[in-house]
Amino acid sequence: MAAGRRRRTRTVRRARGRPRARRRHPRTQRAVARPRPAALPYAYPHAFVRGREPSAARTTRRTKAGSVTVTCTVSSSSGQVPAAPGNHNPAGPVSSSTTPATYSSCTTSMPGVSASVTTSGSWGVAMQNGAPVTAGLTIPTGGFVLKTSGLASCTVTAAPTSAATVNGTWTNGAPSTLAFTNAQVPVKVTGGFGCPTSATSSTFNAVYKVADTTAPASQITVTG
Template sequence: MSRTRTALALGMAAAGALSLASVTASAAPLPVAGSTTVTPAGHAFKATLSGKATLKAGSVTVTCTVSVATGAVPAAPGNQNAAGPVSSPISPPTYSSCTSSMPGVTPTVTTSGAWTVSMQDGAPITATMTVPAGGLVVKTTGLASCTVTAAPTAAANVGGTWANGAPPSLTFTNASVPVKVTGGFGCPTSATASTFNAVYLVTDTTDPAQQITVGP
């Protein structure tokens, strides 16, 4: 083969390879969420706080030692999603035995609305708790009268992780929650976000011998 033909052949091969690479790159699929299955389907569950839950807004931290929420795994086939998370409605979590980092201040936490928790299988398994608009309100009395409203204008997603086990656990570590703070002296009115920390242990209340499990 002549040098001209050899050069032409190499040039065509290189062009073909470049074209193939371009097509392959442009056709590369976008990443999608993997499949998720939560079992046992249809079973009710109870999430109970382990240790303490803290909500920090500005320089003020509210700590609660009692918190409970209930819910249920969707019935089949709703407990499976081939390309994303499985969502379950839960009761608004209750919070009690709460204290404030501000001396002479007593907090009260109330919750309301339609709360949900979504599980996405992976490494780690991720959990997203959705707080409805205005669904959590902290009011303080005593030396400072403040009102902290979580998700003040729209529903907010609070990210956490799930760990299968006996019992399984749902953990929130420095999860960000939008807030609005109103009140007078001593209230962190400039705060627009808070951090939430809590660990919940989850039990199957339909059949206590079984465990709520998240998998592919």
């Protein structure tokens, strides 16, 4: 009986280590690095903000001159976080410029009267870290003009003789908010019948939701 050949087996072991990287098509090897916004100190003592270009939008703004109330459901403005060292002031608030706030979808409390708002000039905002964080919105001279038409044709000019600052508060959140409650703004009212021409101040109420346009997932916050 013939003896059969012994079958040999061979065991191959792979060396331990990192797995071999797949070869990719040259087009798929390209990558775009997206820098993550750093925590930048904003203009307040011991305060920090994430992002560079905050934008405030989607707010309900109410202005009352005399017995007439004008409500605008949409308002927006944008600006930029000051670069160091201008973003820190241990002696008080730090200011930064913003675009003139825009207002749309405005209605009035007077039947048969419509309203529109135009803005101009260099607007600004300043904040001071504290409890609460205080904020100030600066309106340049004549930078806000409200006009009504219909049964009453009136013109309301805010900050008629000099720049005016509207005082409010900042609240950290997702998103953070900049709120003005019953703030007083100097105004001049001109027009005919139905216009509150004797009014010298207007009551301002608004809540702005502040977002970071460079990194929407980040929040702009002020901390101490």
